[in-house]
Amino acid sequence: MSKPKKVVLAYSGGLDTSIILKWLQEEKGYEVVTFTADLGQGEELEPARRKAEAQGVKEIFIDDLREEFVRDFVFPMMRANAVYEGLYLLGTSIARPLISKRQIEIAHMVGADAVCHGATGKGNDQVRFELGYYALDPDIKVIAPWREWDLNSRTKLLEYAEKHGIEIAKDKRGEAPFSVDANLLHTSSEGKALEDPNEEAPEFVYQRTVSPEEAPDKPTYITIGFEKGDAVSIDGEAMSPATLLTALNKLGGDNGIGRLDLLENRFVGMKSRGIYETPGGTILLMAHRGIEQITMDKGAAHLKDELMPKYAELIYNGYWFSPEREMLQAAIDASQELVTGTVRLKLYKGSVDIVGRDSPYSLYSQEHVTFEEDDVYDQADAGGFIKINALRLRLLKARDRKAGKNT
Template identity: 80%
Template sequence: MSTPKKVVLAYSGGLDTSIILKWLQTAYGCEVVTFTADLGQGEELEPARKKAELLGISPDNIYIEDLREEFVRDFVFPMFRANAVYEGLYLLGSSIARPLISKRLIEIAAETGADAIAHGATGKGNDQVRFELAAYALNPDIKVIAPWREWDLTSRTRLLDFAEKNQIPIAKDKRGEAPFSVDANLLHTSSEGKILEDPAVDAPDYVYQRTVNPEDAPDTPEFIEIGFERGDAVSINGEALSPATLLTRLNDYGRKHGIGRLDLVEGRFVGMKSRGIYETPGGAILLEAHRGIEQITLDRNAGHLKDQLMPQYAEMIYNGFWFSPEREMLQALIDKSQEHVTGTARVKLYKGLARTVGRWSDQSLYSEEHVTFEDDAGAYDQKDAAGFIKLNALRLRLNAMRARKAGK
């Protein structure tokens, strides 16, 4: 790869990305633009601006943006229309954030005339794949720098030595080994590494940062009503809310009731298995409510087809193929399925669980007169079932006759 002249760095303001910033300047002698995204991680972002300025970045080359609404509206909500879960459990909180960050990196590169982008993902994880696949899908000519795959700062000691030599401030709590690493955004918190690496050992309760222990949650259940339009949540208890505000509110409910905890050993795209502790309080409630409203508004076969395709869709997101043609094709199918997914789901929140206990819609396919155990006034002729059964049994009877003829 030719030496880049200007690089847009995904910059958190933390120690690792600050080291990367200085390393880019020293290793490549290039101009650096920093991009810090507010995806609802719950941290102040202005310190990132001051840190970048301290490291010699001009104010014009520092981008700090609030992307929470775009994140939920254009990435989280489309994913939840599919009820996407990876390996049956994971709500893809990290996976769905990466394409948005890459999108802005590419856009800022175009705005500033940069010829490269850089990220702080390691060479062992999935994020390097997600960042770079998204980047190349949006700009096939972009250069991508992944310092963890290039430099010789292979230990914590070397990283700290580099920081000290280059006058990068080191917080006191960074001197020792961090007990685990954390990734957070409005949808979830992910913790992994160090004390969590042995999958046979329970995760300490202090790992959980976004939810109370379900055992300590209120002893009285709480009921909320979530309104949907065309598959997207639009209100809570009748109050219309923006996408990010709605997810924030659901997070508050989930935190209070200890909802959305997950201890998972997953199969990474790069080949190894890893153990992660995930908290997705609002997302867990949203998934339950969405499935609840789909139960009465989605055609049976359409719903079954969605469920068959969902694992493929979830795997595309997990593996970093958000901007792929196959994901976009599936998204069109999923969005078509949501045309009538409008209505309200009533959800019970209690001791770590979210459970749909009621659902109603003007678009409902549920017909009480057809399913009643009382007199249905001719809405359904039960005699019709005999012919239906005989036709569906025909091939089974023919198979049985053949087996009997063969003496089996």
Template identity: 75%
Template sequence: MAGDIKKVVLAYSGGLDTSIILRWLEETYHCEVVTFTADLGQGEELEPARQKAEMMGIKEIYIEDLREEFVRDYVFPMFRANALYEGTYLLGTSIARPLIAKRQIEIAREVGADAVSHGATGKGNDQVRFELGYYACNPDIKIIAPWREWDMASRTDLINYAEKHQIPVPKDKRGESPFSQDANLLHISSEGKILEDPWQEPDYDLILARMVTPMAAPDYPTEITIDFEAGDPIAINGEAMSPATLLAKLNDLGGANGVGATDIVENRFVGMKSRGVYETPGGTVLLHARRAMESLTLDRGAAHQKDELMPRYAEMIYNGFWFAPEREMLQAAIDKASERVTGTVRLKLYKGNVIVTGRKSPNSLYDEAMVTFEEDSVYNQHDAEGFIRLNALRLRLGARLKK
């Protein structure tokens, strides 16, 4: 197997794990390594990743700004479904993996690579998401998953390997780091170490990077409006913005008001439960705003059908099936339902809360004349009697049998 692989494209962050993987690939497979670092809005300077790859002798280095594509083609389509995994998780890590996998395969094709590689562990979901994405984009690609192949089993093993091979070890990795984090423009996840005990209260002052706690948020609300067109947000407070710029702005607004931190125990696709803290300020604001917009513009049947489809759709994304035909099929239905979701939502952000205070739309199905408590001429209340009697028929028959 090793002799068949001449060039590998590695998903490279520049951190300790992927730097070790880089050297391990060269030693184990005697192959050339191409590094690929995606800027998905993680908020870190990516130039150090380039410098580290150059220092380690890498000739072909890809560092690409994919923020707009990420939000436009992945985050916003997912949000049209109001997707929540197990009722709480806004899928921030899950939705980033398909784009990385797709671009990695494209680069492999461009440089003539035989294989791709990632740094996901053998216990987590990301190995599944990456590899399902790889195979969907190139069914014949060879995949190298070092965590499933090498004999290193601990942080100490990694540090010893790094020191043996003159790979710089960040000082905070020498001790027990309090948790591991993964970030992109949609969210920051924190897992492991002190968070592995689900009874242990998270130290939010230590964990949170994109937001303040609700207790530390201002004592006054921030009022904003979000404009939607065909299901997607296009402006904040009347100012039109690109998808990535808009989500970044919502992160700032939500984060400053303590919106979006969630402590979750979830069921991983590989079978175990895991506990993590997710901060998704902009996504949390967007979810509330979208549902408010849909409440005005979606027919009852369409709205309820979307809600029934959502858990399955969210599970597909969580499990790594973004490129699967069933996800694309559901996406077509969701996008069709979103065509009417146009208008403006007004909200107040206050100490961790997203409070909807108004909504309006040129496509509104809300008819004030129909619902008014005052006298009207458009609805005959006597019609309700027959409606109720017909719906009660089976209940009355059942009650008679019980007697």
């Protein structure tokens, strides 16, 4: 089998991927095409272009994928109210399929027969990237340097960078206190200062949120409008998906919302500790729950909640492009047809509370639920309802008595 001649590298311009770029060129002899995705990580991306050019890269792709990211990945996930292990809003997980998708598209455009990522052999991202690659192009060759090279320490990486004249940011000269992944949905911080799960994360780790203690003493009220399960406006102002999430991030960050310290179970088998900030996503999840409360039937809502953990696990493990995720998505999307209306929320010192909801498709009937006198509900009917539902319990108890079983 001939080795690949051209490879598309998922390239951030940071130390690791800059070293990978040189390694692919020098050690493997590949022509490298770089791809940098703007997913709203909040960093200037032009330096990545300059660094790639400095290393002789001729084909450089820097793509603004923010709208596609929120519209086609974050919003479908939010329709499911997806959280992994009850807490994690899947900010890193949901970005990987889009990066994989665009990488494969670029590979086809430039005639590359290989793709490369910078994920380590210990984490989830290697799985997520590669499942995405193979789902979209079963014949693509995948290069995973961390599973091949001997640069298995920060010291060796720095030595390699110095040897090859690769720019090293000052904060990388020593061991970085923690590693960060960021996009428009969240920030994720892991490693070094955070590796002891019994030590509280230092305040300097947090990048998008003020501490709840430092948040304003006066609550902020906002109203989010929904159409078919997707947020479309804030306080009556229509916004695109990425613009809306950006605005919610600011509101959430200013009010200390969306911090999470999680010890999670990685797909590869180990536990890891991560510090996550998802200010806008936390608000959006609560708001979506609020609009579903008033528009969704009990049976559909409860079934959806039963499906959610499986859906979230599929995303966490990298199976976005799997048929089972698409099947679940079809069911979830069908449930959202009338999930339309507005939700009013109170943001205050790290908390998000629903304080109002309204919908033209409301299932809430004040006539039925009122404690005052009404003409639509005969309370005597409840007796038969209870007796029918209690029948099997009564028969069970009668049998146990006959058998002398004391329960």
